[in-house]
Amino acid sequence: MKYAFYPGCSNHSMAKDYDDSTKAICKVLDVELFEIPDWNCCGSIDAVYSFKPLYSIALAARNLAITEKMQMDLVTPCSACYFTLNRTNKILREDAGTKSKVNEALANLGFNYNVSVRVWHLADIILSDIVLQKIKEKVKNQLTKFKIASYYGCYLVRPPEICNFDDPEHPTHLDELVETLGASKIDYYGKTRCCGASLGMTNEELALKMSKDILLSAKNSGANCLATACHLCHLNLDARQKDIESRFNIKINLPVLYFTQIIGLALGIELKQLGLQRNWVSPKEI
Amino acid sequence: MSQKPSIGVFICHCGGNISDTVDVTRVKEAIGILDQVKVSETLDYLCSNPGQEMIKNAVREKVLERVVVASCSPRMHINTFRQVMKSVGLNPYLLEIVNIREQCSWVHGDKEKATNKTIALVRAAVQRARYLEPLTPEKLKVTESVLVIGGGIAGIYSALELADKGYQVYLIERNPSIGGHMAQLSKTFPTFDCSACILTPKMVSLSHHPNVKIFTNAEPVLVEGSSGRFKVTIRVKPRYVDLYRCKACEECAEICPVEKPSSFEENLVQEKAIYIPFKQAIPNASVIDKDYCLYLTPYLAVLGPPGKRGVCARCKKNCKSDAVNFGQKDILLDLKVGAIIVSTGFSLMDPLLIGQYSFGFHPDIITNIQFDRLMLQGLHKPSTGEVPKKVAFILCVGSRSETASGRSYCCKIGCMTAIKQALLLDKAVPEADPWIFYTDVRAFGKGYEEFYAKARGHLTHFIRGRAAEVIPNGSSLMVKATDTLLGKQIEEQFDLVVLSPALVPNKGTKELANMLGIDLGPDGFFLEVHHKLKGVETKRQGIFVAGAALGPKDIHETTMEAMAAASKVATFLGRGEKSVSPEVVYLIPGRCNLCGICVNQCPTKAISKGKNEVIINPISCNGCSICIPVCPKEALDLKNTTDEQMIAQIKGIAEGEDTTPRKIAFVQKRTAYGSVDLGGQNRRSYSPEIRTIRVPSMARLGIKHILHAFAAGADGIIFVEGEDSIFNEDRMRERAMLFKKDLGKLGIHPLRLQPTTTTLPQYEKTLVLFDNFVERVKKMTPITQEKREEVKKCLESEKIIE
Amino acid sequence: MRARKLSNEKEQLVTEAKAIQIGVPKESMRDFIKEVMKMPGGEKILECIQCGSCAGGCPTIFAMDYSPMQIIKMINLGMKEKVLSSSTIWVCSLCYTCATRCPRNVDFPTLMMSLRNKAIRENLVNNCAKSNFHRYFFEVINKYGRMHVPELFVKLLDITNFNSLLRNVRLGLRLFKTGKLQLRAPKIETSWVSSMLEKTDQE
Known part of the structure; x- marks a missing residue:
């Protein structure tokens, strides 16, 4: 199983332990995580979103656009990022106006996002039937x-x-x-x-x-x-x-x-x- | 009848109402020279006795075979003139009425243009009259028996009422006993009548009634025939106990080894796999639940104690009256009935869907029906058996909700039920402390507000605020809420939490609606024809609905509706026969290839597949014509609005020497035509370029009618459909889109076709649309004569565009 | 002079009350309602039946000046200033408990974020700490493309509240001790940030 991995800012600082343990167990459970190259802030639930909503959506969309090129589902260990990235998908899917504005902003960076990336929480993956079975075997x-x-x-x-x-x-x-x-x-x-x-x-x-x-x-x-x-x-x-x-x-x-x-x-x-x-x-x- | 019938045309002055605006003499002369017109006369007040006499004399003297009357709207005097026809020995359907008052003289000012329009309208009627055929309404004997589906209070009540009137009544109920939800209730609001005490006597008298036959464990599987003569096939499922032998001694239940939750007791109590649903059950006999019986479901024995697989049969061995019969099979029965009453009631929404109330996570969180059962069992907490003191009643669980799992409507009984239960609790338990968490207390019935006041008098806590959550907390339950009036948070511990779930249509409602060919509303309940005037009637004649099958309601309203439905049935069947309109679809012999497209389209199930051709039941057909244009072989046509008649009329209206542009408005016969008439009665003027043709429904129209109109000289077409039509707005617009596409292919601007809908009072909307349409067409480049020839050729070559 | 001013104020109060009473919203009221309905989260505010299930389960209602349902009611009455300067919109922790349970599908937390945005733009912010947090957070993201906790931390330290200062410094030290505080700033390509901001910065 291969996934594009979006660690989120915290995993590299305040949640080093989460990051370490994630990598350790994924290795044992044959879940391959490929960190998204050059990822950036997910746009935050409220901090940036309340301040500059469209900017926040564009930030999230940049990560998703990179992932889209990787042709993999995205998985993130952070619940907040999980929410933000999914919210962005939902907004872009439902609101064509926002989508075109965001894509305009992304075009400058050489991206275009078609809203095709599925976003999973790490728990979704680990608790899926297959991986759970594997855990059972390896306990x-x-x-x-x-x-x-x-x-x-x-x-x-x-x-x-x-x-x-x-x-x-x-x-x-x-x-x-x-x-x-x-x-x-x-x-x-x-x-x-x-x-x-x-x-x-x-x-x-x-x-x-x-x-x-x-x-x-x-x-x-x-x-x-x-x-x-x-x-x-x-x-x-x-x-x-x-x-x-x-x-x-x-x-x-x-x-x-x-x-x-x-x-x-x-x-x-x-x-x-x-x-x-x-x-x-x-x-x-x- | 000769091939070229002689026609008489009579034009009314209407005391200046018509003749002031229309030059009737010129009309008379213009029409007089048409082929086959033997008489063309004008007179003041054709509807008066002298007027009628003039027509009669003319028919007798000139041997007229068709009569055209140009006067007021057919809605006014069609029956008057049909009587005239009858009295001189002509078939009433050989009459054609032209509306030159409401839709001409009253709405146009320009005498020249109004006269031209009148000539066109009368000419069209003459053309149509050439093809009119004599028709006779059929009389049909009706079966004087009734099927009642559902044996709750609604079904019981209407069945009794009809049986007392002398009709044979079949009552079918899918549970093992009749009684429905009402049998489960303790006391009823607002009078505290004991529910069983008022219901069970009715059940007993029903079961003893000579005119009533009750089938329990039974469901309808097939409905055939038409109103007045239904044939309903029902399936009676095995009870595994002989109804007549069983003495209801219940000794079998004592020795039965299997326990299951009792559905009558709302799963609060265990009962045996062979059981009597409740003490006053009708029929009062045991029944075996085949999903639990060890003899009938060997697979369950795998889970149960070993050695009992398929061999238990203790009840059979011990029954003294030898009533148990494991060999019973499904029985299919055919019932012949003239009318059907649907009284299938409601069920409670599963409160599990509203997760925050933790239903299913603690035994002391129950529904309001369960509380009524607890009252009758002796009030106790399901978890420990203790007597609960502090009880929370949470209202609107899933009701008045726009969420995916919720229901948008009010459950209508939750408030009063909670108030009743709070009062019962107060009576039953000293130091009782009922709390009612409400959104709005709705106490709208007779005596209800007083009942509410009584509960306030008993110091019930009324908290205005929908509870946010119920948190199981060991042996007690915490309810979190806001008192929205005080703006204060509430976190209280309770012994018992009672939820009022939304009321939802009973299981199988959709399937039953399909089987009966009647509609469901957006809420999923059965739909009545008119909320106020036809509250228990469905779109199919002879099928009526009563009670909670129509939507949430209390017992009082249910019994009222049950009696209303019974009364409607009695009126319908009381005449012994019904007359069937002859304006129905018929099959042109030799064309049908049995493709079956029409069969699926028919909303009244009047068409079925025969051996070589489809068969149309003229009694079921309501003449809506949806089937006609979809037939690829053009094998179907409608009596009194045949293709021949329509095309003649279209040509008559669109042709002519005068140069005014002509728009044809096809107007639905019932509502829409009345609406346009109403505009006339209010003298709301519009362009005389608009000329109306009365059709049963827009469903009647095919592309060829549209093309004929354009070929003959029309430069715009409007559809005015009634909003109540069986051919609803979406379907009409869908079909209009297809026509527009075809027009586009032929190089005619698609916007020359304008569909719309209307209700009776909304004439202004329609007439504004007329005005705008005339303006819009004016701006388009006119249709050239060559284009019209091209269309004509296309029609002649019979290459109907795909 | 003073008396007249008072009576003027009184008059205004009376007319305002009347407008609410007869149910015809003044032009400005209608404008505010319409404006809110266009915001993300505001689409369904007229659907609210004031049932109170939002307020009942709200974990932060104790610190709000108006409960969620009151805020909706106030919006429906057009009370723009009161809504935008309320503490509610900043205290909401965006836990989505109310939105999950709302029987009328009102998306209250999203509406709160939209109203914060509106309050910042209209300069009606009542709770500086939270709005400053948003600003600092934005600045940090704008600088590095990712979060850099130490910088945000330093920006946020509130020297006027000693207890909180102490606790936050201790928290910082604690994180540092367990190796959870990276002092080095994240290094990613950030040249795109400004162009993206430019494109997406409305108003």
């Missing part, structure tokens, strides 16, 4: 001690007409993965709640509260680990966990792992390759 360590609360967040499942990874209210795909790996799944309130990442820099108070609700509901439902598929969520729930603890004067200490790291653990890949040392709340205890 080395049954993660029986893990009690995993799968966290879907917003852009994996919402809005369903753009991001249709799973049911928007009661998603189950990540939980199926959890069970495949021998861990027990935890059903909890915060599954699809918003972590407030988009407010992290500007309305920290609110973002901390939102993340706190998610972490507490997972913890109180008996989870000893949270699985996520988005580095913005990871940033808020992991790197900011200390802040949450001090702000609300509580103890949470809930490790937050990327689902790729969890698969990596089950496949018996070295911890270092999975970037586990980079997690702020250490998962060592489990």
Whole structure:
């Protein structure tokens, strides 16, 4: 299986661990990822879009246009990029006016985008029947001690007409993965709640509260680990966990792992390759 | 009848209404010189007694065979003059009326032009009259029995009503018992009548009624024939228990080893695979669910305890009356009925589709019908059996929603049901705390607002705000919402959450509509002919609908409709016979090659394939003519609007020496023609270049009619279809597009053909279009005589363009 | 003078109330509604039946001055300034919970982004932090073609709020320690950025 890989800006900085673990497990699972050459910012969900909408769409379209030339489906590990790229596809498909304007801008750079690229989330690929079967075959360590609360967040499942990874209210795909790996799944309130990442820099108070609700509901439902598929969520729930603890004067200490790291653990890949040392709340205890 | 019949033409002054604008003498003279016209007379008030006498005398003296009356609209006096025809021994269909008042003298000012137009119109009528044929309406005996499909309250009520009137009634129900949803309810709003107490006596009297035959486990599979004489084939599925032997002792259920969820109890309770649906079931006999019975479904035994595969049959062995019969098969029965009442009701939308309410993720999240069942079982939480105190009622679950899974309409019963249930809860449980999350409380019926007030008086929490989500939280359920009036967030824990799902058409509604040849509305329910005036009638005569099959409604409205439908059936069948219009499609012998295109096109299923030719049932045919132009062999034609008659009329109207340009407006007979008449009654003037021809529907027209018009001298054509026509706007425009393409190929500007639709009061829209069309055509280069010759040649060579 | 000014204000209030009461929107009201309906996300605002399922599930409603349904209602009454200067449009975290559940298909989050854009252009921004964030984010992207976290971080540091400053600096250090903060700027070809901006920059 070959895919054009769009890492997103975060994978090269704040989510190095996600990037490392993705590459590590894909190697084992025979999923070939070809990084899109010279990719650029996806246009952002709101930051650039609210400021200069058409520019934001053009930014996304540039990546898609490059991918179109590669003649592959695009896969991205970032939920936000997943949303933005799919949104751009939807807008360009439905609005001929915008499409011609964007293509005019792209023409200067030597591109023309025909809206033919399909955009997948990394989780879509990893949890497809074939790869899941492969995981089943290659599992080395049954993660029986893990009690995993799968966290879907917003852009994996919402809005369903753009991001249709799973049911928007009661998603189950990540939980199926959890069970495949021998861990027990935890059903909890915060599954699809918003972590407030988009407010992290500007309305920290609110973002901390939102993340706190998610972490507490997972913890109180008996989870000893949270699985996520988005580095913005990871940033808020992991790197900011200390802040949450001090702000609300509580103890949470809930490790937050990327689902790729969890698969990596089950496949018996070295911890270092999975970037586990980079997690702020250490998962060592489990 | 001679080949060249003699024709009499009578032109009315209408006391100046016509003669002030039209020079009737000139018309009389111009028409008098035409071939075969033996009489051409004018008179003031043709409709008066002296006028009628004049016509009669002329017919007798000059031995006239056809009569043309130029006067007011045929909508006014066609029957008057048809009576005149009858009284002198002429067939009424040998009369032709020319509308020179509403569509000529009243709408044109220029006397010269109006007179010219009148001459053209009368000339066209004379041409057409040459080809008129005598026709006789057929009388048909009707079968005086009725089929009622669906045994809920609507079906039960109309069946009883008709049976009491003396008709033979067949009631078919696909479940093992009649009763429908009403049998499941506890109490009813706004009177707190016990539902079973008012329904079951009706069920019993129906089952004992000598005029009623009930078939349960039965569905219709084929409907043939036409109104008044339907033949309906029904399939009665096996019950595996002999209805007459079973004593309903239920000993079989006690020993049956298989349990299944009870559909009558809305899956809240388990029952056996051999069961009686409910205590008051009619017929009161056991039934075996073949999907669960171990004897009937050996494959299930693989999952169940071993050793029972296909051999259980405990019920059969133990039945004292030997009622169990595993050998029963499907039975097909033919019923002959004169009319059909469809009362198939509704079902609840699956609340799983509205994911945020977590239906299916916790046993204490239930539907409103389930709550009624819980009330009757003794109110308890399905999860633990405890008595719930704090209960949330969430309204509009999937209703008033434009989303893909939602329904755009109001469920109409949700508000009142929730109010009823809140009051019942209040009565049943001390310290009860009902919360109703509503969008708008709709309490519009008699006594409903007072009922709502009662609930407010009992301190029910009314929260204006559609609940956002239900979160299962261990043993309790959290509901998140906003009180939109206070602007405050609500997060409350409840013992039980009751959802009011949208009401949707019952399963199989679409298939049934196809089988019966009747329409569904955009909401998926059956469509009535007119929302206010013909509320229980369908587009097919003799088929009526009642109750929730037409759309969500409460019991009160349902029973009203059931009686209305019964009354309509009685009126329809009461005369014992029906008269059938002779204006139907017929087959020209020797042309049909049985390609079958027309069979699929017919909306009333009047055409079927025979051995060598198609067979047209003149009783089912409503003369819509959709089939005629699609026939590649031109084998079909319409009585009283034959191709010969039409082309003669088109030529008559488009030819002539005067130089005014001529536009032909083909106007649909019923609505559209009335609409144009209305314009005349309001003296709304328009160009005399517009000349109308009355046709049953635009569906009647083929490309050859269009070409004949252009060849003969027309320079523009308008289609005015009624919006209520069976040939709807989309289909008309689609066909007009084909004509336009053909015109384009011949070098005639496609915009010379203009299709439009209208309703009766919308005459202004049509007439404005007339004005604009005349202006538009004026700007085009005129059609040359050579072009017209070319078209004529094309028609003669019979090379109808593909 | 002062008295007259007061009575003028009063008068204006009365006429405004009347216009709402009799349901005939003033020209400007209609203009605003029409304008919003043309924005991405605003297509369905007249469909709203004020049921409240948006507000009920909103995770950030506690920090909003008007709830989502109130914003829609205000748009439908043409209250342009109040809408554009509300905190709601900036507090919305764009989680799409409301849009997923809205029975009338109102795409509220997309509308929020459009209104942010409008508020910036009309200079009616009430929440500087968030709009500045958008501006800085845009500047960084415009410079490098990709995100460069340290630069955005430095631009954003709010020296007036000590607690937040402290927390953010600590967060930065934490990221740096785990090797998640790349100080080197991303290196890709960026000559195309300006031409693209030029082509797509309306108004």
